[in-house]
Amino acid sequence: MTTFRTLSHALQDVVAGARVTHALFTTYAFEAEFFEANIVPLLLGSIEGMSIHDGVRRLQLNEKLCAMPDDERPKIEVFVDASVAKTGVPWLPYNLHAIRTAGAFHGKVILVRLESDDGSGQPEVKWVLGCGSANLTLAGWWENIETWHFTRPFSARAVPADLHADLVAMLGWLRSVSPDHRHPVLDAWSAAAPQPSPRTSGQRFAAFLGPSSDRFLARFRQALDSRASKSEGRELEVVSPYFCEKDHGPFADAVSMALDCTTLRIWLPVDIWNKGFGLLTEAQFKALDASGASQWASLTKGGPLRDAATPETIHNKPPRFTHAKVIRVPGELTFIGSVNFSRAAFDVNFEAGFFFDDNGGEWLEQTTAVPSAFLADTPSPGENDDVTQSAPAYDATFDWKTKILTVRTAANFESRYSEATLTWREPVSQTTREIPLNTPVSEAALIDNFRNQPTIELDWRLSEAEQGTTTVWVHQEHLDWRPIPEELKLDVWSMIDLWRSTEGKRIGGHERPWQRILERIELQQRISPDAPVGAPVHEDIFARMTHIHGAFRQLREQMRPGTSNDAEAHKREELARYYLCTERTDSLKTMLARIETESGADAFDEIESWVVLHWIKQIAEEHPPVGEPLAGLADALIESLRATRLNGVPKAKLDWLSTAFLGEPDGHADSTRDTETETADDAR
Template sequence: MDNAQISQYLEEQLGGRLVKAAVFTTYTFDPAFFELEVVPLLLPENSSFSIDERVKQFQVRESLREAELPIDVFYDQNIFRIQGESSPGMEYGCHGVSEGNRAFHAKLSFLLVSNCAGESDSLLISAGSNNLTKAGWWDNIECQHWEEVGQYDGHGEFLQALKRDMDYLQGKQILQSGNGAVAKIQRFLASCVGDTEAPPVHYFGLSSTTRFLDFLSEDIRQLKEPVELEIISPFFADDSRNNLHKAFQDLGVSNVRLLLPRDDKQEALCNLDYLAHIDSLENVSWSDWVQTTSEPLGVGKEPHRYLHAKIFNFIGVDRAFTFVGSVNFTYKALNENVEAGFLVATDPEPLLEVISDDLPDVSQRSLEAAPGELDQEADGVMPQISLTFDWLTKTLSGAVDSESPIEIDLIGPDGVENRAVKGWHLGNCLSDYTGNTEALEKALANGSLILVSGRVCDSDESIAPHRILLQQTHWSHKPQPELATLSPQQILAIYAGMSPERRQLLLTDARVKRLFELGERGETSMIEEAPLENEFFSEYAELFHAFRMLRRDLSNEQSTPKKQDYYLTGTGVDSLPTLVGRAAAVLEPAKEGDQPLHPVSAYLLLLSAKEVYRSDEFTNRPYVSQQLEFVESLLQRIRESKLIKLSSERETNRERFFEWFETQFLEQYRTEDVEAGA
């Protein structure tokens, strides 16, 4: 432990290596912080981001989509119902976990990374005390330990424990995906071969079936007595007269030093009765950090750092074992909660020293309830409900972790008078909602937090109104027109082969301009971007070239289905439907400030889009046929309108002329495409 932040340790462990999949578990979860400060650390090193949070989130979302990096986050659903304030602004897996009266309290990171050319991948695993929040990664005094396993150098028992943990997490996902982060790590672990000479790793994981004390016993009993125990924990049991320390005496512990947490006034963050109780015991003492530990931690300095680390330091005569993880010094943590951590061999150096002076006053700051010991008062029951909405198929799906079916309403920001979904019956198997989802789509426009209410069908017991995080998928098809707008010329320039770096600059500039238009300039400033040709369509060959390059890019071996769907049917700022929408604008009355395309340019653009949608390699992608029908309807409207002026001779046979022209155009287009690929 030192004054460094958890994010710095992550960067050190990665060492510039490419992340291929990432899984995190946490008790409390702040999606906004995670997206702005953690996700960027996982993206390729050539990514650079704005200091303005609104612009940065847009940049990170685009970079994450392009990288196609699978991320899964598992959080305690019960605490999120109470404390959750933000919701995801980009696509990754968010999975609420409810273990009944037990807290899902483990704080783990699993990062699948690629190594140098010719070397197999590695899995980085960390366990610690840090939640996925700003306080956990930046502000608090936290602890964390990292391990790394390769394909052929992992200890067999450790590999088996990791496999069980991934199986546990897989079972907590509402949607099973073969391309998700958990699935990718499962495949890596399945390929690993245990090394019989690898040193053992003492790992207390998600799927551990033994109690925490039983996990510790074998190694701690090996220490030469007398054994001293130092306990570092921000939480203690609710019962001020409890004697949890006695459980460690059975492991050979003779003396216990218990760190006294303090607030910014150096007053004790502890129940007064418990403070006095511990002070009255023999062989158990309140303690402070030793100076060699307090200095690196910045204890007593500004800004004050609150204690959140959880450490059990067993010191024998000639060696020590230190447990680093999520386990607090409470009954629930020691016996019931889902916790995790590592027991590592360390030097027998003390971290704490007994407080010899009078104990400080008790802080007036209200104490948080320990994880797993929350007293929830609610008017009704709150079963674990899992919901997901797919923007590609416009499908709402859900399930409840209960034998009794339920009937629920989903309430958006407009309140109970305008329910987004009403009277939806859910069972314990995933099922789809068959009603209209337009109201729900509106409710999800600016967030994933949805208020749920309803009843249990068998007992007619009320379901207490509470918020849940609805999982959104296929964000590439979620309408978000307020983010940024590109001109047709800019979109076609991207299709024509713009470098990823310049595309990022172009999108960032568009986002900043949009903030200016909305009167939300803040600290942003315009980016000096090299201008595109003012008359991009002055040579129509450039339009045709852009579409040829788009088709080639989407049909090559490196193109993924996600990328194809984004450009063919998505709602992104440079997706083809967005460009088609610009062409369709010529059929509508011009709005003030608009610069619509010339009708001929719009017509040729739609013909080029039609050719892409008719391509054999794309016809089986979702909703391509519907998009083709839409483009054909726009072409028909342009042909029937008088927007394109023909000579008097051709005007008399207008329909025949367009039929001839389109036949020639599409044949020529195909010829050029073949030549370009030769």
């Protein structure tokens, strides 16, 4: 078992010097924002140029991944427990699978496929397997005390014998329990036709895939019995943050008997940062305290967990939660992984971990301490009797580009549910809408739903006796068309500067604009009050109009139709759709919304608004039919501006403004600036 500063550092070491082509994660709890802002960059090999602002960083990664050719973009799958609500909304293109099983989907596993240069010109392909106690959350990867292990890289053509059987079984099981049909990592593994090697790795991977009485204890006994030497008077040490909800004493007695232990020491979880309160219920403490087979224990001084979990002094040390799970027979065998000391973990949940030979030495020593209070308020995963997994599963896709939802039968579907009637209740109006299977559905309210959550609640009905509600996790596609939060949208002048710096191309292929974006976002959030505000400082209106003209002309050229090259024409058409139809940091639709909604000190200058609106209308009209809605809105804003803020300006002068700064740059001689300065000044 290796000690790392954080699990992030461990993953960095695993992928160093190689390209990650595929990565699979399983987890109980999942935080999308943390995963996308902090783990996905590690899979790309570098965080250079990435913003420290999580929202901007996720936007950077979204643009970068969407701009990558499909064969270069890492394929990522994340499997999570469907009953754990704290997930967040995905912004990045990966496959998020929500799994419902008889118990908790609790195993924490990472499998990555790596390509590196072996000097022959052909990439060398290796896989690395990792497993431990850490959830895919900020606490799991950065804050908690966890146990984790990564194997050495191995070839799929020669998977170490002590990894192969359970790894192949687990990956096949994941496919079978996932409602989603999209499995790029599992497909890559299957395509490699994995074969076992006669050699072993010294680490025995174990995956516990479904309810089975005595399954964990049977594997533990098997591992103990396979050893050449066996100790007399066997002791068992357990480190676990969670326990059985009830009948804990009998459970401990059964474990001791099954493993033929004379002593069972169980770590007493206490919060030394909070008066030494016990992190369990009083009933759990008393049940084990009264058990004849077990005794409460503290961490042995000098042991591998003592200094981290219970330091001698807590001065200037941040509070840390010990989430590690270790079950060991000193001198014989150690198991680390996701398994808590509970019936659900031993017999029901999906769990995973590694068996290792143990080097001996005590990690725990008996304690007679009694906590002065008990703080546990979270049941051990899978121990809650109220959890039900009986609802039907469906596979659903929402395409941000077309705004279409499609619900289909799941990969592991019970055929009778294909006859069920499905309806969706709009959260605000409470109106219902039927959602037929395998039929595209477009509904404006769905957009608001998927902006805020990755799921949709569907009412299903087979008969009066069989009906209910099921939560469907929705795979979201074309995420570069997904509206971004308001706080990540720029003011109009910042967008103009952005187009100039990217020469009218999308920001996904550029590194330079991001610092400017962050500066403007900080300004808008009043984080950086000294940052420059509003338009760049120019001598007169002509200089500012030149600034506007250059930005719009570059953008227009990138979108301009009329090429004979089919591939290039399609690329330009897609770019036009993006700028005219999406609510992104750098889109025309976002700029128009800014001009429409900003007021007071934040309002864009009326003369510049007049010219910008004509530019937007002109570009939108060049791209029917996708540009027609935006052209109509721009035209309405032009008329509104004429009737309000420009009400006192003569029509002739406004007409001159709308043509003088819209044409090709060579269409206006230098004399225009001299002869028309008075007219422009009058317009202002």
